[in-house]
Amino acid sequence: MTDDATNANTPASGGPEGNPEDLGCIEELFGGGSLGKGSPLSGGPAASSLPEQNLEHDRYDMRLWREIREASAELSSLEGDEEAPSTFPALLKDLFLSYFKAQPDLLPAGGVEPRHRQANRPFVERTLEDPDTYRARVTTSLDVAASALSSLAAGERLLEEIKNRPSLRGFFEEAGKEPTFPDAKVEPDAHAPEEPEQQDPKGSDTEDRTQEAPGTGLPGRDARRAVRAASGAGREEAENVAGALAGWGLSPADLKKVPLGERLELLKALSRPEMRRLIELVGRMRNLARTRAREKVAESRDEVHAIELSGDLSRLLPSELALIASKEPLRRLAALCRLAQGRSLSWELTGKKKEKKGPLVALVDSSGSMGENQKMEWATAVALGLVDLAAGRGGLPKRASAVLHFNTSVLSEVRFSPGERDARKLLELATVGPGGGTAYEPPISRALEVARESGYEGADLILITDELCRVSGEFLEGFLAEKEHRKMRLFSVLIGYSSSGELGRYSDRVWVLADLAGTAGAANAAGEVFGLI
Template sequence: MSGTPNGPGVPPGPAGPPGAAPERHTAAVVADRFDRITWRDTCEQSAALRALAAELGARHAGAADLMADVFLAAYQTRPRLRDRREMAPARLVNHRIVGSLVAAPHFADLHRETAGDPYAAAMAVLAQAAALRGMLERSRAAQEQADRAAAAERAAEAAGPTADAPADRVARQAAEAAGRALAAAAPGLDAAARNAAGRAARAARHEAALMRAWGLGPGDLERMPFDRRARLAERLGTGRFARWAELIGRFRQMAAGEHARAVESTAGELVGVTLGDDLSRVIPSELAHLGLPATRAVFAARYAAGELMLYDTRAERPAGRGAVIACVDTSHSMYAAGPGGVTREAWAKACALALLDQARRAGRDFVGILFSSADRTRIFRFPAGAPAGIDQVLDFAETFLGGGTSYQTPLTAARDLLADEFDAAARTRGDIVMITDDECDVTQEWLRDWREAERRLAFRVFGVSIGAPGAVAAGSVLDVLCDNVRSIEDLTDVHAAADLFRVI
């Protein structure tokens, strides 16, 4: 490894007073008492770290110090490596291994995900476990030489300053032999470190992306106990959740972008250009006049006269105030895979979770109703005033009922929920979103009751037909039941539902 003895880009730790013998340390990374407490507490919380420490410690005397160094290099905001002359001879191999890791090209990518986060730093240690095993084995000969140098140095110190010179000479020779052995191992250590840092960085980014896709930000994760966060990461990283993460993340991002229009008195759909003085709708070419001193007066005059060019919009119906209820079809046919391996179920659940986000941003209750046959429903409630627990969100996403399809059962449940809300809080104007891939009948008696409830409670019904164009044909049951209905063919196109999020 080229550069300073500490590795490229890694500042050395503080040196001792001029002329004083340097204090010898067993830790390669400079750390204060609080950093060491963080490492100790993290080990106490992580069975995997303790198991790795026991495994490595059984074969390598300095493994515990090495793991602490690797953790602190990932955890500290600005990790500092000691000058190698400050290291105890028996820990020079550790110093070289950590120096290789922090000098690796991908370490900066890894450090962005782990700095200040004990859990992420611990996961980085575990992600590099195989490389640490290999590097310790690769440097075994150098470690044996370093141990001999340490023993020779202790012998020279024990002999004292009045002793014969041979003791000092033996110590120097042992240290030189250790240095040569470590230099011989260095290329292999550097290559292993590059690969380890790259793998750990990819793993850290992947886990962070999974958490973000499921609506968990850094603040949520910092408050989560270590073991629970580890179990959650394992749950999200396996099975359907891992496959859905990218789709869910795209849905949530798209819905957040549409949220600005999902408010009371929304400006509506763009239909052209008009004149006026509404600065929120000024077209870019008009705003450009503000950037030139010579045209600012012209802009001010046109503003005063109400003659600025504005985007003209067609007003949309005001957004609802009652609960947002997503009725999600989980019949057998929803398990079918579409483009890119995306299932209809995945698309429907991702859309529903984005609706949950939309409801929470608007301060509205959200209810998810999973349905299939007439006797199969599951209702998940997410009140606006309570946090949406990740376990409940995952249970909602994971539940799949199977069976046939019945519209009446979920819609009756949704209607009754809105009726209870009206009776308890006089709240109207809820929104029901029916997401299905099937078409089924309803009875005339049920339809009459439905129309009466719709009139009394003033709720809206949106329909999303996934892969079943006939379900939205004029006169179809879905078309009759819904105020607004759309057909989704491309399951990878989250923007196909964008207008849904503008009006809810």
Template sequence: MADDQGDAEGGLRERPHPTVVEHDAYDRAAWGRVRDESPTLRERLEAGQRIFPGFEALGQDVFCALFKYTLTLAPPAEATEGRTALARQVLGWVRSAKGLERLRAETVLDEPRAGLGTLWVLDRVYQMLTHPERFSQRRLLAEFELKQLEEQVEELEEQLSEAAELSETPLAERDPDAFQSTLDTLEGELSEARRDLKRMRGEQARSLSRLPADTQTRIRDLLDTLPERIEENERELSAFGQHLGLPDGATGGSAAAKMELGDELAQSPKLRLLSRMVGAFREFAQAQRRATFERRPAEVHAIDMGRDLARLLPAELSLRRHPLLRQEFMRRFAEAKLLQYAVEGQERAGRGPMIVCLDGSGSMRGEKELWAKAVALTLLEIARKQKRHFRAIVFSGGRHDLRVFDLLQMPSPGISEPPKVELRDVMEFADHFPGGGTHFEAPLDQALELLEAHPDLKRGDIVFITDGAASISSAWLTRFKAAQARLEFSVYAVLVDVGRRIGQAPQADAVARFADRVTSVSRLTSDAVKDIFIRI
């Protein structure tokens, strides 16, 4: 399973690195799924494997220690004593942690939680291995030599056993001296290899015994805090999903995907802060839109399916009180398949795509970037409810710096359910920041691409958020305005003027050439873009 260092040079056949925790096929399958489907875990295993030959096997041991219902260590084997020494040391620290049983209550038979705990434990072990006061470069190189020497001893023992068996056959009678010479040579090489192995195991044992006292404490302290960290991580991940309108904060995907998202959120204070900002902005936007649209008239224009009790047909409502059909009513209510009036008011169905072009130049780094992305993700939720295509475009210096994020998965034609949001895609968007200069034409061309792809859907919207200025050619502007007249979309520009006195030039003049409406923002609050939340 683990990479085998030095086999090509030594002529030894590849051998899987021994593990310490007893496991079965079910445990191996669970570990394989988490490892193979998690790029972050694979990267950390590969990084550890480059400096320590048993790092991947240690990863499996830690995972099994957290995942298995019964934690049992395999009896020590003299043949693999050196290769498993560090794993036994680490597993000993893990087992002696006061919070282990509390942690296992959260992780046993739970692949995402066990995988997340494994990631964090391996991080701590990797820090230990790369700390020069704990493991010198020479000591780490000696681990590879020790691994190769143990495997060499195993190989010589097998060869000596095979040669001894052959010496008892008629074949050996043809040239008994040659066979005896072969046996003597193998015994001599084996004896020498065993002496070297004993010496290196002694050096290894002394090295492990001289580890600083806080090494064990750091591993134990991590285990003691992991239950709270895992629970807090799940709450934050669920909250992030809820802020994006996902049902019950659902993250979807495989166990490894949930583990990946959880680790990324845990490692990024930026994402956690953005999650809280999106939650606040979303509540503000909903309140503003509710207050505005509740006062606007709406008229019935069709019959569709759903579960809005205020718009259900009388015949459907009568089923609620029917002793035999009430259960059928509840089933169709859960599936949003009750007949209801479709009303048409200010927020009509069939609106064109919504595109947010977000400036990712160096001057936007920090607070302005977070605010702009909170605005973008709030607009994402509005687009999801309106069943509109949504594209976020992060731009900076030119076309090669563009990154396009299509953040809504639209349902198939004829399906009335709202578009789906993939949390993985949203987190990639939230974390992406190219830096560099500012170029306006390239992101607007990308926005036009989506609008052109749906020419039948009018009244699309482009929201352009920037703190800079860039030149726009007259020829390009003429083409853009012609497309706007044909596709009937609106362009809202948000000019972020935080940190300096608001001026009308050159920033406002630059965006006013292509925007229908320009909003200058001097304070990074949700109220600053209230008008866009209502108009969009």
């Protein structure tokens, strides 16, 4: 036998260190087993190839995180905070995964880079176990923007707790140090007993204790309180975002086409504390509008025209239904046979053909006086309720809509195509401020142009104002002529007066509200407007 053959059949000396390539393959195959100093579990060179996250993730999750970090200056700044522990950026990613993943699971302890396992894992485990995280994930799961905002809120609060608690700062400093192992020694398991801590006098801490590596000095009580505060902040942010979307009549799907960075800014703007009163009004008006729309749809259902033979169970005469429910088998069988053959006595219904109508245009007075007593907010909420109706949310046919804010000129014009729900446009409407005087002619003239551009008859104009203004005779004559020619209607809501005055000359109907303090009267006026659309 040759020397080559002998060498080929002789195992390399020195154990596993004899063939580094085979060692690496075997280690990868077994998920990072302890095979010496080069093993991830030993803290040696191979440990650097292990992920820093303690939660299971894939390339898609990490790509999403990179996009979020690039899109959000706040998140990027938080991640790069100079006073944060060295392992905090990875912990922030784990927070995002805990909100985004439908079922976040921990990686095996041996599959995480040692420093991040020792420093971050106790906090990740507690976060997953916290009830507030479960509640938040109801609305954030698989929603990139909502998960990003919740992880930002939770991360900010957690970092604040770490900075304010010396015990946590000390723990992260020690746990985040590079491990040095003179021998090929396996790192202690992350589920050894935690350092002893005093029982909370208000109750037992047993259920909240997470076992950690001995020697890490994890301050259990402070860690638990920090995680609870962070999870609470994340849940609160998730609820604010979900409540804001519901209040505006939006869903996460309505924001899918908006670039991620802009989507984050939109969600933050729509859920700002100063928006809450408007959100409440908008939600109330939207629900009122949809209720009125459903009532109108029910009233316009197909009417009975005659009796015919059919197999449509929903149109059967009461006599046929009685036979089908009969306790006598032969009668019931005969009725079912006629139904199957399409020969049951049924109502013949006639339907009304739905014609396309011109746009719905809301004219909102934005003069300085509208900034008093929530008049501007109420008018904007009514306008958004009208936009919701035009989008077909209440069961009515979809139609184009527009909202014009005006004082002595048209300040802003936001237009919606039939069925459109654009969050950016809604935010634009909500952020118009009051100022200046009032004039009717500029907004009404522009509304007429919008109606002409649609090409359809039957446009509806809704004017909401707190000022009575005169229009010229020439303008009024032209407006009335075009209004009749295009079969348009003008409804007006006048706030702060006791009579309609000038508006009664050219409005189909005027609602006069002495003020908005009587919420019932204001709601009734809004409901009647919605019911006439």
